[in-house]
Amino acid sequence: MEAAESMLTAIAAAGPLESEKVLVGISSVLTWARTSPDADEPEKPITEADYKKRRPHSSYKELLALEKLVTKSKREGLRAHVVAAGLLYGAEEDIFHDLFKAAWSNKPLPLLTLNDGSNVLPTIHINDLCSITAKLLEVDSLPYLLAVDSPADEEKPQTFAAIVQALSTELGTGTVLPAPARPEVLLMPDYEFFQVGTAIGDTPGLKLQAAAINELGFEWHAEGGLLACMPTVVQEYRESRGLQPLRLIVHGNDEVAKTELTEALAQEYKLPCLHVSKVLDAATLKEDELGAELAAARAAGPVSDELTAKVLGAALSTVECRNQGYILQGFPENCAQAALLFGSKVEAEGEEAPPEEAEEGAEASTSLASAPEFVIVLEADEAVIKEKLFSQDEPSMTEEQLTEMLAAYTTNNSEDSPTSVLALPALAQVEPLGPIEVRADTAVSSILSKARVYLGQPRNYGPSDEEIAAKKALEEAEAKRKADEETAAEAAREAAELEERKRREEHESRRAAEVQQQEHELLEVRSIPLRNYLMQNVIPTLTEGLIEVCKLKPEDPVDYLAEYLFKNNPVEDEQFD
Structure with missing residues (x-):
């Protein structure tokens, strides 16, 4: 809003324009949301001729003021138009996207209304809005135009409830939930758009009709409205969001490798996995x-190819397979089986033909499934297949059945064989991946990497909120586990270091004690000659002198002792002698 006001201010301040310019402001029909119909003719639709009587939704008063600024910007050399667009749909679906996403995800649709959903919604396809805007650059028109489509069937008004039901039927499960409680609706994003046209008290709901845009001479893309053009709009949604179904057959003679690859692809690409035995x-x-019928046939013996194709056709016709696609394994194994399941009609490249009806004389309830656009072929030597199959706890077939199956596969899939699955005209545009040679040591991850390149990016919305939360929880748990392991390792390391430090200290203490003991013993040993010397030459005379001192107790005992030792020195006596 601020940017638009700044631009209008700059336009008003600009000088004379050298050439004619056109200003087109794209607004919303929410600026009409509280407009009352004509009291005399309450059922009569309101046109842009009454634009000065429009009353906005409480949240769109600023937009109404901006509309007035745009219309007032008209001056010499500048044409100004306001286009009040209906609720936008088409391509990525704008405000209707949450409903489209829920339907594509095979969920029942909620009726996000504060009433019964009987209000008529004014809508406009994004392509038609662009055409109107482009046309206004070429031709002059009214300063204010309503841009809403014109549903032709007045007996089936384009109510919100009818739109939701049609969307659920065309794209989803066909189930529409009752309107949630009022507080829940008020918390939903963009809920106010779906309340346009709701009756207020005794006042009938607002009905808008565009008149001026029909005089512009542009070519309509979806004049009939969202309700009437629902199949086309759903296809546009799939194309713009990259949500075309991904249909794949995993073919080949190695059942173990096919099962591993199928399960890995189903998890990564979020596709339903249909193995013929499990489907049956x-x-x-x-x-x-x-x-x-199937139970009776299985009790009587092997199930016929016709009945198998009938059961698989029903499984491939579910909403999940129509929206997300499928991975098919185990059937068809030859061209005849493929014709029973997919028919023999050749589809143009990129075309998703509707399921064909069964040929006359076939079961009334049988329909042909949409043919696959991808085929991955895995082949292995007989010895490798036997080794992997019979190493399982519960092999899916006996050795005799395996030998029979391998022989049939070789016959049906020899080069240019007319009985090959790929010989079916309906699969003429399919370029298979393979055959990929599977060895005893071939990991499914190596095959999966090739399959990713072949299939391209997944055709979905990516991980859901629940999956993101689960992944985040796993990552947090893994991070906590690693942190706990690091903490435990650090504690163990510190404990080991402490233990080593104590061991070294004890060792050093013992070593110091040993050294001290050795030094003491060495001193003891070294002190023996000195002791002997003293005992022989000093101690006897000294002892006698001390005894004399004790007896006489002279005034100067030290001097007396010295004199005594001097006089009684045995060495001097021996020398004099």
């Missing part, structure tokens, strides 16, 4: 006509 098991448990 699940269908047998269902309490419906097809389940009963």
